[in-house]
Amino acid sequence: MKILIKNIKELVQIEQSPGGLKRGRSMGILATLKDAWLSIENDLITGFGEMKYFPGISDWTNLEVIDATGKMVFPCWCDSHTHLVYAGSRELEFVDRINGLSYEEIAGRGGGILNSAKQLQAATEEELIQSALNRLNEIKCFGTGAVEIKSGYGLTIASELKMLRVIKKLKEISPLTIQATFLGAHAIPPEYKGQKEKYISIITNEMLPAIAEEKLADFCDVFCEKNYFSKDDTIKILEVAAKYGIKGKIHAEQLSHSGGIEAGVQCGAISVDHLEFASENDIELLKNSNTIPTILPGAQFFLGLQIPPARKMIDAGLPLAISSDYNPGSCPSGNMNFMISLACINYKITPEEAINAATINSAFAMGLGNSHGSICVGKKANIFITKEVSSYGFLPYSFSNNLVERVILNGEIPGRI
Numbered sequence: 001m002k003i004l005i006k007n008i009k010e011l012v013q014i015e016q017s018p019g020g021l022k023r024g025r026s027m028g029i030l031a032t033l034k035d036a037w038l039s040i041e042n043d044l045i046t047g048f049g050e051m052k053y054f055p056g057i058s059d060w061t062n063l064e065v066i067d068a069t070g071k072m073v074f075p076c077w078c079d080s081h082t083h084l085v086y087a088g089s090r091e092l093e094f095v096d097r098i099n100g101l102s103y104e105e106i107a108g109r110g111g112g113i114l115n116s117a118k119q120l121q122a123a124t125e126e127e128l129i130q131s132a133l134n135r136l137n138e139i140k141c142f143g144t145g146a147v148e149i150k151s152g153y154g155l156t157i158a159s160e161l162k163m164l165r166v167i168k169k170l171k172e173i174s175p176l177t178i179q180a181t182f183l184g185a186h187a188i189p190p191e192y193k194g195q196k197e198k199y200i201s202i203i204t205n206e207m208l209p210a211i212a213e214e215k216l217a218d219f220c221d222v223f224c225e226k227n228y229f230s231k232d233d234t235i236k237i238l239e240v241a242a243k244y245g246i247k248g249k250i251h252a253e254q255l256s257h258s259g260g261i262e263a264g265v266q267c268g269a270i271s272v273d274h275l276e277f278a279s280e281n282d283i284e285l286l287k288n289s290n291t292i293p294t295i296l297p298g299a300q301f302f303l304g305l306q307i308p309p310a311r312k313m314i315d316a317g318l319p320l321a322i323s324s325d326y327n328p329g330s331c332p333s334g335n336m337n338f339m340i341s342l343a344c345i346n347y348k349i350t351p352e353e354a355i356n357a358a359t360i361n362s363a364f365a366m367g368l369g370n371s372h373g374s375i376c377v378g379k380k381a382n383i384f385i386t387k388e389v390s391s392y393g394f395l396p397y398s399f400s401n402n403l404v405e406r407v408i409l410n411g412e413i414p415g416r417i
């Protein structure tokens, strides 16, 4: 299968050869090409350039030509932080919060993550696969082509393995590129209340070896937070994960300052995510590390949390990634277009910075930077074509509208949206 897209108004996020993360000032630069063409063969991008230098077509067999006059082409969004395998929903807690309860108070009453865990433990693998496939289809329609999915609603060895096997199955059957993260340390199950150390030893001595044995996880995550897992717990868990060759990713500084960034930098985590309570010292620590700060503007918006110092991080020369945190409790949406709008509106991030954060930087934040996140010859043909738009800045500006018209994943068109 070959695809040629011609008359592209603007081809966004191009790279002549695979580059690295965009950091600091370079996040403000978005390479594009106006009046362009793009060619795809099988699942890879094979070429692009300006229409006036179009080399012509020598072989028309199996070639679909798409005319993108007035439309733009982007690399698909990369969403490096989600919990989109789950059972049930939590809109009752949503109402509790409207009525004045905090996220922590709801968790204290058995709601929150433990509520999702109860529902997940009762669901079959088939039910979880079906509901997750619906969500994957939904985010694909918003332009997402690669996504990280975490376990963490299992909290028993059997249920955590069930979740990770579901994610493994999704990797096989979904057209999206999927990375799996083990998040056994998401909450302390009620049966281990007051015995956190015992649960941590189950994570390190039973869950991680079993997961490594079945090769079920690309990353290991910890919810480093007051009443959940401390900085020392986080380091302990990630050090064991590292022994199995599994890199860390951390829920850090979301509801309070808990030392998650420090733990992440110390353990060489690929990313530290959330960051509402990140300090000046954390920014300094990140400067001397390869750990990618990742913001989740949807969860911050939904929970009404304070704004993370995202602007300061870019100004300090750091790379920044944006993800959705798609989950039933604190962000029941995986719409990356909306996440980008929120980052621009609430965090004073420019459209160029936000697009870099949601493509190439978020690809690196889930270990896919060399194959995803930009329009580059040899990279995965995961792209979307917009509706007719005036500029790329129109996407974040036109918040909550879906301007994605057509998505091509692995060089195949999954159908018009």
Ligand SMILES: [Zn+2]
Pocket: 081, 082, 083, 251, 325, 327
């Ligand atoms: Zn999360």
